[in-house]
Amino acid sequence: MKDLAIFKHSNDKLKFKPGRREFLKAGLLTSTGILAGCNLDSLFQSKSKPKPNLLFVFSDQQSRDMLGCYGNQQLITPNIDTCAQDSIRFNHCVSSQPVCTPYRGMLMTGRHPLYNGCFSNDIQLLKTNGNSFAEVLKKNGYRTGYFGKWHLYGGDRNRPIPQGEHRHGFDVFKTNNCDMNYLPGDCFYWDENGKKQFFDEWEPFGQTRQACNFIKENNKKPFAAFVSWHPPHHIDTETGINYTNGAIKEMLDLYDPEQIKLRPNVEDNPEIRKYYHGHMAMISGVDKAFAMLIEQLKKLNLYDNTIVVFTADHGDMLGSNGRLSPKSCPERGSVNVPLLIKLPESYRSGTTSDLLIGSMDMMPSILSLLGISPPKNIHGNNLGGDIVQGKEDTVESIPLMYFAPAWRGVYTKQYTYAVGGTWAPAGSPQEAFSANVLYDKTNDQYEMNNRFNDPDFKNIQEHLSNMSMKWLYRFGDEFWHEKYILKKLMNTEDIGFFKSGEDGIMTMAGTMPIDILKAKMQGSVI
Structure with a gap:
């Protein structure tokens, strides 16, 4: 070199x-990292028990410390906090390249951005040749659905993603690709005819209802539902970034900007307080949407046999360390994100893990937890066995x-x-x-x-x-x-x-x- x-x-x-x-x-040098993982079929599957389902939920631009279950006592997130009691809560989940498209490329392929193509925002994910997250799930009998922000089609954001290879294995696909209009009447998704269909409710609520319908329609077969909410990501405006204009009044009213406690590494000023107010309001909205998903699983008696993942693509600096950018920085506010994994029958429920897990590790590790062998051409660590066994020291760095x-x-x-x-x-x-x-x-x-x-x-x-x-x-x-x-x-x-x-x-x-x-x-x- x-x-x-x-x-x-x-x-x-x-x-x-x-x-x-x-x-x-x-x-x-190993293709799947430090551990080959263990075959988890015997733990979560049997002849008398169906394959576990997967509900993979991720918000956009939410740091680890912006949830009640991670110790933030002022954030109102009762539903995610309740799920955390049934889950393993990870302290060191890391967004390796803390920006939207690169994270999604790593999530869907388990591969480094210089290999999957997505080394920056708005670049199209390369062909995955049957080895994407959803394609592997499909090969193993899963019905796959994707709802919300996609951001892997490249180029002009304001266009539908056609059926076929650019959906990388998802059977049901409802997305606006990448659009920063979250409010009722402005937010939308592309239908199969390439027409915009507008939601009459806050964007995450509409997307979540679509995911709930997918779960209901596929409750007799193994399914994998991916739900990608754009909030609490800021909205770009002519006068700069804005958070409050992406939140609905119901959630904004939960917080008094003057009473919000800022991170100790943030310089207090009225503009920063507006950032926090809108950001926290959107997180509480995301929490309400999350409750809809869990309620649907429980209503259909699917909760116990579903692996539920909640995480984020990257964090938000929110003015920390004097940074002017919300992301793309090496500090924890940008790279350290929440990760909850609820295993079938709430195995290892209510525990905390210090295992290091990065963006490229998500796909192989979750596949392993489902009892599926990851593809051999990926770069991420298969940490499924470590997660189940409670190991925390097998990964040195991300x-x-x-x-x-x-x-x-x-x-x-x-x-x-x-x-x-x-x-x-x-x-x-x-x-x-x-x-x-x-x-x-x-x-x-x-x-x-x-x-x-x-x-x-x-x-x-x-x-x-x-x-x-x-x-x-x-x-x-x-x-x-x-x-x-x-x-x-x-x-x-x-x-x-x-x-x-x-x-x-x-x-x-x-x-x-x-x-x-x-x-x-x-x-x-x-």
């Missing part, structure tokens, strides 16, 4: 170049990455480390993406003391740097920047929502970015 330009931005130096032996020691600006790093239980990004004056737009950080989360929960290049943390920083390099070597990642990738793929630096071509950037390449980059790369990276 060539010298990485990003190390010219700091005093960090590359001191470790692992070979195959080191990779094997680190457990980084890779972190972002491509514009380019930064890479690792998340461990104690530390978060990242290098790269853009150094800029405090308060400037570019400052939002400065990423040279090292936080000791055990002793600094809110990451208020950056120890990057701190002499007292020299050995720790070197260790974390080497750990990060192992992940880069594993994926063949030369620390590419998004603009460099686009130059090689499309001879353009433009990744605008509508300027990249109707079919999205990656459809023209038709193959993995990593292969094209390796073939075309000349000289040093940017």
Whole structure:
């Protein structure tokens, strides 16, 4: 691997170049990660018991600390909190690339963004050749349904996703692709004729009713329902980001902005309080929608035999650490998301796990919990056996990455480390993406003391740097920047929502970015 330009931005130096032996020691060459997992058929299935169903629910832009069951005493989320009592609650679920499309690409394939195509927002997921999450479920007898935000079709967001390969194995598919209108009369989904059908209620409620109908219609056969709510994601407006205009009055009235307690690492001001007010109101709305799903499962006597997952694609900084961006940062507010897994018959109910689990690990681990062998070409860890057995120390780190600006790093239980990004004056737009950080989360929960290049943390920083390099070597990642990738793929630096071509950037390449980059790369990276 060539010298990485990003190390010219700091005093960090590359001191470790692992070979195959080191990779094997680190457990980084196996296709399904550290554990092969265990066959869970005997635990959750038998001849007298049907296959467990799957309800996979995820919100958009919700941090781990923004739920009552994670200790936030001011958030009103009674329904998710109740489910947590029947679930395993994970403290270290990590969004490896904390932005919408890349997370969804990893969730649906278990593969790194440079291999599935989704290295940035609004890029189309490459063909999955029968190995997507839903395609594997279908092969194993499941009826599959997807409801809500998709964001994997690339290019223009305002268009329907046609039937066929771009739905990647979902039998029932009701989505608006990616639209930021949540209010009654404005929110919609595309029907099978490519026409917009508008909801007369808040978007998550309408999407949830569709999912409930799917569950009812398929209650006599194994089903897998994926529900993706866009809230509590902010809404982009001409005057900046806004949260309150995505929430309904019923939920806004639950909170008094003046009484809301902010994170300790947030500078208090009226605008930030508006952020929190709208964000928290939308989370309470999501909680109400979640209750509809659980009620339907219980009404049909399906709750005990359904694996229920609640998580988020990434978090929201909400002004933490002075960041101007809600996401795309290495801090916990951006990368550390909630994860609840309720197993059949509430196995291991009410327990807490410190197992590290990343975005690429979700698909293989959930498949394993269903008794299904994951595909062999994935990168994520199959942690199904660890989850069932209550193991917590089998994963040492989760890779972190972002491509514009380019930064890479690792998340461990104690530390978060990242290098790269853009150094800029405090308060400037570019400052939002400065990423040279090292936080000791055990002793600094809110990451208020950056120890990057701190002499007292020299050995720790070197260790974390080497750990990060192992992940880069594993994926063949030369620390590419998004603009460099686009130059090689499309001879353009433009990744605008509508300027990249109707079919999205990656459809023209038709193959993995990593292969094209390796073939075309000349000289040093940017």
